[in-house]
Amino acid sequence: MQGGSNKGKEALISSKVLVDAGVSNTENDDRAVDALARVIEKEDFASMDVVGQFNLGFIIARRRKDASPSPSRSISQELQVMDDLFIVDQHASDEKYNFETLQLTTRIQSQKLFRPQPLELTAADELLATENIEVLRQNGFEIEVDDSECSGQGSRLKLVAQPISKSTVFGMKDLEEIIHLMRDRPTGQMVRCSKARAMFAMRACRKSVMIGMPLNSHQMLTVLRHMGTIDQPWNCPHGRPTMRHLLDITTIDSTSIMQSAPIDWSAFQ
Template identity: 55%
Template sequence: MSIVGQFNLGFIVVRLRHEEDNQQTDDLFIIDQHAADEKYNFETLQATTRIDSQKLVRPRPLELTAADELIAIENADVLRENGFEISVANDDEDRSRSSGHVSRVTLVSHPVSGKVVFDMKDLEELLELLQDQPTPSNTETPSKPRRMVRCSKARAMFASRACRKSVMIGKALTKQQMTSVVRHMGTMDQPWNCPHGRPTMRHLVSLGGGDLKMASAAYAQRPVQWANFT
């Protein structure tokens, strides 16, 4: 795989050379430099950002179902990364309470981040998301950070930050910069669209046997070895 060059100060053209039906074939891809870099920065912020929190003047008991209570306790570290700090009552405190279900979980800190205001609906959304993904992956590597659960308000905040810090359309890139953008795509969980939905890459054409042909649906399903781009 190799970098062909930059097109219109906004797109990176790359080539994949391989054998198909005993013939050498070149496949050309075009990558949106801003969308691709934005998605990389977005996923990095999602995985690594710890949202600041502010202690409440008075801790707030949370009225949770037994199921949500268990999810909150098991994922206290995830809530903490999102700025929600909780306190859990111990068994002695439980026994001293009156009969009936009383929440063991108390909110002691609330997330704060610039002009973004978080509320209890964001905590409820996090708990709902954690029902499907109760624990972040422990298989992260330096090149592939773990996947962190975030509420929609936090995702929108990260998307805005990622957009501002990414390579812009109209910026000329060196070959080294283009290679970096392309290789970063191999570290993403979902590299195909930017946070705002714009496609990051399209297959242009296959050049083989002297003929120009569009890629087939079957070809579009092949994995791309991003790390091998040079």
Template identity: 50%
Template structure:
């Protein structure tokens, strides 16, 4: 439905006023762009790993070790890499050989534990540790359209169209609502 919205204009250099049929909406231009940018980072960004000087033992339980081994690709997309020794005793088969790093962000075993916990609930589903999500939210915020920026109708239309391309467009990664329903124009008296 976002693609069908008609742009009315920009309000206060921070909000887009749009109409769908007889419903009027106000859309936060920064929160909307931030949510889209965040979702794109979440889906497509592969974190680069920093090789360790020596492989590191992780002291995993047998169950957690199995979860990690069964979800190696998800760990790799998050910048973690491991060497697996199938001949080693259970709980000692996995050694960490690479950790994700990104500018001022460093990650470690606690992020591996969090990923294992998340994957125990949803095996095989791409997920990110909370600190990676925080990093992506920070990056998305900095690269998004700022409040105070004048937008053309095409730029506003692009932001609204992007809302229809993501699964949960209703809040930015920091929790701010992206849009609000103002009024149904049929309810306004013609007097």
């Protein structure tokens, strides 16, 4: 009996998650993103099929896969097949892929300072900056280490070049933000200051497929496959969900469709 009630509870949770991940949830983006992460695994994007484009803005994708075996299921039970349709925002999802790629790979140009600037850092932050010197360089901040100076005295590290960009002015505050972010990350992991993130978000937006653009099946498939390769495919750089769950095909009763009255297509002409 206990097993039965557990199973009922599981079904209840999953249908609640599907509602949160679905198109009817228009109010709570955070909950949708959270639910989507539970409904889809990143590997799923590698095997999704394109059904078609909707309204020149969305990709309808179909995912078919075996339901993950649950420990409570007896061996004799048939393996359940999941069959779901998803609606994917073509701009938001391409934008997120481009954004994450830019974040990871862009080397921001730097400009040599007229006079190297000593960095007033604590001994711990000096160590952090030294260990992540390549990450700082990718961000346009070039630092020289003077080993003859004692650490924590504010003269061991010198800033010799700072980032430069046509659209954004960077300064010491941005270097402070980057070092602050580094405290919680493993050594060598890319971090970006908020100004750089905003710059990449704008660039990603401009280079992504637009709403209103007709896409062929190859282009749609590329957008889907890219989603499986990025860290956070569920929301766009602005935090909005990139996709929604549309339909669980296994819940459609095929016999009722067969029995329903034939469609009078002449009415649509």
